[in-house]
Amino acid sequence: xxxxxxxxxxxxxxxxxxxxxxxxxxxxxxxxxxxxxxxxxxxxxxxxxxxxxxxxxxxxxxxxxxxxxxxxxxxxxxxxxxxxxxxxxxxxxxxxxxxxxxxxxxxxxxxxxxxxxxxxxxxxxxxxxxxxxxxxxxxxxxxxxxxxxxxxxxxxxxxxxxxxxxxxxxxxxxxxxxxxxxxxxxxxxxxxxxxxxxxxxxxxxxxxxxxxxxxxxxxxxxxxxxxxxxxxxxxxxxxxxxxxxxxxxxxxxxxxxxxxxxxxxxxxxxxxxxxxxxxxxxxxxxxxxxxxxxxxxxxxxxxxxxxxxxxxxxxxxxxxxxxxxxxxxxxxxxxxxxxxxxxxxxxxxxxxxxxxxxxxxxxxxxxxx
Amino acid sequence: xxxxxxxxxxxxxxxxxxxxxxxxxxxxxxxxxxxxxxxxxxxxxxxxxxxxxxxxxxxxxxxxxxxxxxxxxxxxxxxxxxxxxxxxxxxx
Amino acid sequence: xxxxxxxxxxxxxxxxxxxxxxxxxxxxxxxxxxxxxxxxxxxxxxxxxxxxxxxxxxxxxxxxxxxxxxxxxxxxxxxxxxxxxxxxxxxxxxxxxxxxxxxxxxxxxxxxxxxxxxxxxxxxxxxxxxxxxxxxxxxxxxxxxxxxxxxxxxxxxxxxxxxxxxxxxxxxxxxxxxxxxxxxxxxxxxxxxxxxxxxxxxxxxxxxxxxxxxxxxxxxxxxxxxxxxxxxxxxxxxxxxxxxxxxxxxxxxxxxxxxxxxxxxxxxxxxxxxxxxxxxxxxxxxxxxxxxxxxxxxxxxxxxxxxxxxxxxxxxxxxxxxxxxxxxxxxxxxxxxxxxxxxxxxxxxxxxx
Numbered sequence: 001x002x003x004x005x006x007x008x009x010x011x012x013x014x015x016x017x018x019x020x021x022x023x024x025x026x027x028x029x030x031x032x033x034x035x036x037x038x039x040x041x042x043x044x045x046x047x048x049x050x051x052x053x054x055x056x057x058x059x060x061x062x063x064x065x066x067x068x069x070x071x072x073x074x075x076x077x078x079x080x081x082x083x084x085x086x087x088x089x090x091x092x093x094x095x096x097x098x099x100x101x102x103x104x105x106x107x108x109x110x111x112x113x114x115x116x117x118x119x120x121x122x123x124x125x126x127x128x129x130x131x132x133x134x135x136x137x138x139x140x141x142x143x144x145x146x147x148x149x150x151x152x153x154x155x156x157x158x159x160x161x162x163x164x165x166x167x168x169x170x171x172x173x174x175x176x177x178x179x180x181x182x183x184x185x186x187x188x189x190x191x192x193x194x195x196x197x198x199x200x201x202x203x204x205x206x207x208x209x210x211x212x213x214x215x216x217x218x219x220x221x222x223x224x225x226x227x228x229x230x231x232x233x234x235x236x237x238x239x240x241x242x243x244x245x246x247x248x249x250x251x252x253x254x255x256x257x258x259x260x261x262x263x264x265x266x267x268x269x270x271x272x273x274x275x276x277x278x279x280x281x282x283x284x285x286x287x288x289x290x291x292x293x294x295x296x297x298x299x300x301x302x303x304x305x306x307x308x309x310x311x312x313x314x315x316x317x318x319x320x321x322x323x324x325x326x327x328x329x330x331x332x333x334x335x336x337x338x339x340x341x342x343x344x345x346x347x348x349x350x351x352x353x354x355x356x357x358x359x360x361x362x363x364x365x366x367x368x369x
Numbered sequence: 370x371x372x373x374x375x376x377x378x379x380x381x382x383x384x385x386x387x388x389x390x391x392x393x394x395x396x397x398x399x400x401x402x403x404x405x406x407x408x409x410x411x412x413x414x415x416x417x418x419x420x421x422x423x424x425x426x427x428x429x430x431x432x433x434x435x436x437x438x439x440x441x442x443x444x445x446x447x448x449x450x451x452x453x454x455x456x457x458x459x460x461x
Numbered sequence: 462x463x464x465x466x467x468x469x470x471x472x473x474x475x476x477x478x479x480x481x482x483x484x485x486x487x488x489x490x491x492x493x494x495x496x497x498x499x500x501x502x503x504x505x506x507x508x509x510x511x512x513x514x515x516x517x518x519x520x521x522x523x524x525x526x527x528x529x530x531x532x533x534x535x536x537x538x539x540x541x542x543x544x545x546x547x548x549x550x551x552x553x554x555x556x557x558x559x560x561x562x563x564x565x566x567x568x569x570x571x572x573x574x575x576x577x578x579x580x581x582x583x584x585x586x587x588x589x590x591x592x593x594x595x596x597x598x599x600x601x602x603x604x605x606x607x608x609x610x611x612x613x614x615x616x617x618x619x620x621x622x623x624x625x626x627x628x629x630x631x632x633x634x635x636x637x638x639x640x641x642x643x644x645x646x647x648x649x650x651x652x653x654x655x656x657x658x659x660x661x662x663x664x665x666x667x668x669x670x671x672x673x674x675x676x677x678x679x680x681x682x683x684x685x686x687x688x689x690x691x692x693x694x695x696x697x698x699x700x701x702x703x704x705x706x707x708x709x710x711x712x713x714x715x716x717x718x719x720x721x722x723x724x725x726x727x728x729x730x731x732x733x734x735x736x737x738x739x740x741x742x743x744x745x746x747x748x749x750x751x752x753x754x755x756x757x758x759x760x761x762x763x764x765x766x767x768x769x770x771x772x773x774x775x776x777x778x779x780x781x782x783x784x785x786x787x788x789x790x791x792x793x794x795x796x797x798x799x800x801x802x803x804x805x806x807x808x809x810x811x812x813x814x
Contacts, residue, residue, distance in 0.1 A: 001395035001733060003375035003414060003426055012438045013796045015445035036371055045798025089419075107483050116738065117420030119402065142371035145405055146421040149387075156386070194371030197416060197424045220371075222796060223438060249431035250373075250416050250424045259405040259423060372739045391666075395733030398666040 003249065007221030008044075016226035017049035023233050029055045029185045030232055031178075033171060034140075034192035035062035036220050044222045054229065057186060057324070060174055060277060063139045063167075064091045068273040070307035071167045072097035078134050078165065078300055079110040085128065087121035088136040090114045098307045118143075118150035125154065125162035134296045137164045142194040144168055144285060145259035148266035151287065151294045165296040168285035169272055171195050172203040177280050179211045183322055188232040190218040190225065193247040198263075200255030204243045212241040219247040266291060325352040373418035375426055378403070378411050392417055495701070496709075496804070515713065516636055517696065518562040520628055527630065529564030531555060532623040538616055539661050540583065544654075544672030547620055548590030550748060553677045554699070555622040556598050560679040561695040561751065563634050563686060564626030566598055571605040574619040577612045587618060598677045600624070626679075632686070638693040639714035641784040644760035646753045648681060648767055649674070649775035651703055652731040655745035660734065671730045676749030681772045688766030691756030698752060701805050702744040706752055707790045708804040720780035720792040720802065744805045754782065 032038060038058045041047065047056060060066055076097050079086035086102070093102040093112065106112040111131070115121055118135055125133035137147040147164065154162040171192060178184055191204055196217045204215050214235035218228030228246040235242065245251055265288070272284025287295045297303050374394055381390035381403055388403045392415065401415070406422045409415050415422035488494045504512060511519045518531035535551045545553075556566045571591060575584065595602050654673040660666075682695060693714075696706040703725075711718045727742055735742050749772065755763050760778060767773030780792075790802040 001375070001736065002377070003431065004395075004736065006435060008795055009438075009442060010796050011442035011446050015441040016438075018445055019441070034371060043800055044794050044796050045800050046796075048798040049796065103485055104483055107485050119420055140371065142373070142418055142423065145423065146402075146419045149402065149404070149421065153385070153387070192371065194373045194416070194418060194423065197373070220373075227438070248434055249426050249428075252424075252427075256405055256423055258407060262405075374736050394737050396729035397733040397737065399737065 004221065007219070007223040009223060012223050013044075013049065013226055016223065016230055020054065020226070020230050020233055021051040023230070023237055024051050024053045025237060027053045027055065028187055028233060028236050029057060030188045030190065030229060031057050031059045031186040032190040032218070032225065033059040033175065034190075034195070034220075035065070036194070037190060037192070037218065037225060038062075040220055040222060040225060046222060046225060049226070050229070054233070057322075059178070059186075059189075060274065063143070063169055064095055066169055066174075066274040066277065067092070067095065067138055067167050068275050068307070069098060070273075070305055071165070072101070073099075073307050074297070074300075074302045074305055075136050075165055076100060076102060076105055077302060077305070078296060079105045079112050080108075081132075081300070083130070084132045084134060085111040085113060085124060086134050086136060087113050087115045087124060089138060092136055092138060118146050119153070122150050122154050122157075122159070122162060125159050126157065129161055131161060132299075133162050134300075135162070135164045137166045137168065139168055140171055140192065140195050141168075141199045141263075142192075142197070144263050144267060145198060145256070148262045151291055152262060152266055154294060155291065163294045163296040163299050164287065166267075166285060166287055167272075168267065169274065170269070170283050170285070172207060173280050173283035174274065174277070175207055176210075177277065179207065179213060185322065186213070188213060188236055189215045190228045190232065191215050191243075193217055193219045193224070193251055196245075196247070196251045196255065198256050198259050200253055201243055201245065201251065202253065208241050208243050214241045215243045217243070217245045217247050217251050219250065328352070371418055373416040373423060375414050376401070376417050377414050378409060378422075381411060392422070514635060514637070515709075516562060516634070516694070517558040518564065518626075520562055520564075527628040529559050529562040529626045529628050530623070531558040531562075532621065533558060534619060534621040536616060536619050537658065539658075540587065540617055542657055542661055542673055543670055544657060545675040545748070546587065546590050547618065548587040549594040550673075550675050551620040551622045552591055552594035552598065552600070553675050553748060555624040556600055556677045556679060557697045557748075557751070559624050559626035560677070560682045561634075561697055562626070562628060563632045563682060563692070563695070564628045564679075565683070566600040566624055566626045566677075566679055568601050568603045569595065569622050569624045571602050572621040572623075573605070573607045574621075575607065575609045576614060576617050577609055579617050584618070587620070591620075594677070598679065600677075629686075632692075634692060634694045636694050636696065636710045636713040637715075639710050639716050639718075639754045639782045640693070641716060641782055642757050643693055643754045643782040644757055644778050645707070645718060645720065645780040645782065646755055646760065646764060646767065647703070647725065647777055647779045648678075648751045648753075648773045649749075650726040650728045650731065651698070651747055651750060652735065652742040652745035653728065654699075654748040655702070656731050656734045658746075659738070659740075671728070671734075674747060674749035676772055678749065678751050678772060681751065681767065681770045684766050684770045684773075685753065685763050689755070689759035689762045691759035692763075693754040693756070695751050695753050698747050698750060700746050702742070702746060703752065704741075704743040704790065704802050705805060707802070710754060711790050712788050714782070715787045717783040717786040717788070718780055718790045719783050719785075720790065722792050722794050724777050724779045726775045726777050743802055752779075757781075 072095055075086060078084055079102060095101060102112055121133060121135035135150060151164050201217050208215055214232055216228040216231045218224050224246060231244050231246055267285035268288050269282050270284050270286045271279055271281050273279045292298055376392035376394040379391040379393050379398060381388060389400055390403045391398050392401045401417045402421045403409060406415055406425045409425040414426035416424045488498045518529040520527055520529050533554045535547050537547050537550060540547045555569060559566045653671060654675060657671050657673045660671060698706040707718050731742055764776055764778060767776035791799050792802050794800055
């Protein structure tokens with residue numbers, strides 16, 4: 001598959017790994033922001049190719065992981081109501097809410113459907129005028145244009161039975177929060193390539209200017225990540241702090257303007273709570289007033305719904321890169337993909353799940369890192 | 370996050386006021402919305418995420434940067450032919 | 462609320478949801494949840510050494526003859542798909558469970574649970590398909606049952622088939638017999654059945670039609686048995702995919718298995734579909750493939766025999782059994798690094814991330 005297979009080439013991977021090893025003179029802590037990038041690192045065993053001085057920690061790049069507890073509870077509440085159809089991306093079904101999860105609601109008879117594209121939910125609404133169809137609109141900026149298009153189309157068609165439960169999160173404010181923490185150890189970031197495909201990387205320049213930490217916009221294949229790591233190491237070794245773009249085949253400075261236009265038409269920026277991290281100012285999207293008729297929060301009267309978040313748990317520290325999954329006493333024993341204690345174990349993109357699936361035996365062999 | 374994969378536009382049409390098209394990913398084809406890539410034409414490659422093309426692949430840039438990687442790969446193989454060691458060793 | 466769970470610093474995490482109070486779809490998916498259900502509820506109830514071996518079939522001795530006995534239920538949606546339907550699946554699935562025990566299939570039973578309102582024509586098609594599939598093996602359908610349930614209680618139609626077959630004397634096959642050094646042989650490309658079913662639901666189009674690989678495997682097994690000895694076990698990787706079968710063998714034999722990712726045969730269409738949906742082909746169901754654990758001396762001859770058979774033309778050696786990391790299946794990636802191939806937890810869900 002063109003533009004995919006070439007970026008999995010073994011010789012180039014080894015060449016990049018050799019280059020990184022040659023250039024690295026001291027310990028550097030790097031973070032890849034995006035869950036999809038974590039998945040690639042684990043699936044291809046990239047850490048085996050990196051020199052020991054490079055430490056990769058995994059960031060909060062999983063919209064499933066960071067969806068706040070009360071939002072999951074709202075989705076569960078909606079799906080439990082008769083005559084309602086909840087349409088969701090697959091991974092959300094397993095995330096534990098305060099008392100249950102969407103899989104169990106489905107088992108109990110709730111009409112919950114998995115969609116690959118948000119337009120499928122519009123189709124379901126069109127074809128089922130007697131049902132209230134709610135799309136669980138989760139994601140980073142990458143997914144926002146698609147979600148925006150769904151509600152925009154629903155409005156154009158005048159669908160009275162369609163609404164969205166919006167829980168979008170934005171990356172740059174989260175990185176700002178991480179960098180502002182006195183406990184931050186991360187010295188360089190691989191910025192999320194598909195988020196930047198949509199919104200460009202101007203905002204990352206602000207972060208670099210304010211914190212003097214190098215950032216490289218990286219893709220998702222093994223070669224992309226190795227190249228991005230190599231570029232970060234160069235910056236660190238040379239004392240530079242800039243935004244560079246590794247993922248040139250997909251990312252431009254200003255990003256995708258038509259996509260940004262529809263996002264601006266449909267969404268407003270708002271404060272948002274991140275599970276495991278807390279509330280971050282101006283880090284989410286909500287529907288603009290013109291789309292109030294499509295706001296599930298309003299239609300189902302859920303605005304006041306809150307959830308009692310348990311005291312901060314280790315998933316917060318994992319999400320912030322302060323601990324590794326196997327630093328958690330419950331990892332692999334009481335907390336597994338089947339019995340997740342927190343969101344990073346639930347989602348296939350979560351750091352804990354990625355570690356569990358791919359590297360668990362390395363942890364038991366080496367006693368953790 | 371953000372699983373997006375590259376595909377080639379095979380056909381395009383306007384339907385319900387939205388531009389969509391058939392995109393080929395390797396050996397499969399699927400519909401995708403092309404509204405966010407108005408300049409992409411049949412034969413161009415796009416990155417598709419949840420059924421929407423979010424960028425047109427910049428084939429010139431891809432070519433240019435890949436050639437550099439390619440020559441690195443060739444050079445490394447020539448420098449260390451038959452050497453089964455992975456550089457960096459067990460990165461721990 | 463402030464349950465510290467003994468964590469340092471007083472941290473706590475959301476209490477895990479009891480996973481054992483309701484049956485979930487994942488319990489039927491062939492992965493870890495299914496295994497847990499067997500281990501925690503079903504095996505303890507029926508508790509006998511034959512069941513305890515947990516092979517795809519039970520081999521029992523009756524008056525000096527060794528019979529294999531198995532049962533399987535088919536709940537596939539859609540009922541009809543490229544390459545098969547619930548009828549042919551029901552015959553081939555049970556025939557294959559017998560074949561994995563080295564048994565020549567002799568007789569099948571068929572039981573229907575039909576939802577009220579199913580068009581008679583649909584039932585007719587399923588029955589015809591069962592007949593044709595049985596003839597092809599060949600195996601005789603000698604008994605059966607039909608029940609009808611109220612509308613809303615079933616998915617159109619459920620089919621159960623049970624089968625008996627004859628096992629040659631001296632053939633001892635079990636998932637607990639794998640030992641270090643044994644070779645892992647796979648009969649052909651993986652993921653076709655699961656992707657075919659998924660494609661119907663996702664509206665995927667393929668350049669060349671992807672069809673379910675549903676097929677009766679006994680003649681392939683017979684050809685393999687004739688070519689050599691040293692067979693530890695056979696498995697047909699259905700629900701849960703190749704990963705589940707190999708993880709089961711690793712666990713039951715107390716050995717590790719090491720795979721070579723580049724050796725695993727995959728059709729382009731299946732690979733492309735998996736890339737698009739974020740699925741791993743190792744977890745996708747097959748209905749016409751087998752994996753065999755064979756001692757290293759016999760492996761080359763067995764592989765040859767497989768490749769000469771129409772159902773084994775794409776056969777490959779995909780890995781080996783090791784004494785390292787018992788119970789774990791690992792895989793060498795195309796980059797020369799190692800990853801773990803874990804048991805599927807519940808259902809594999811298409812990713813967006």
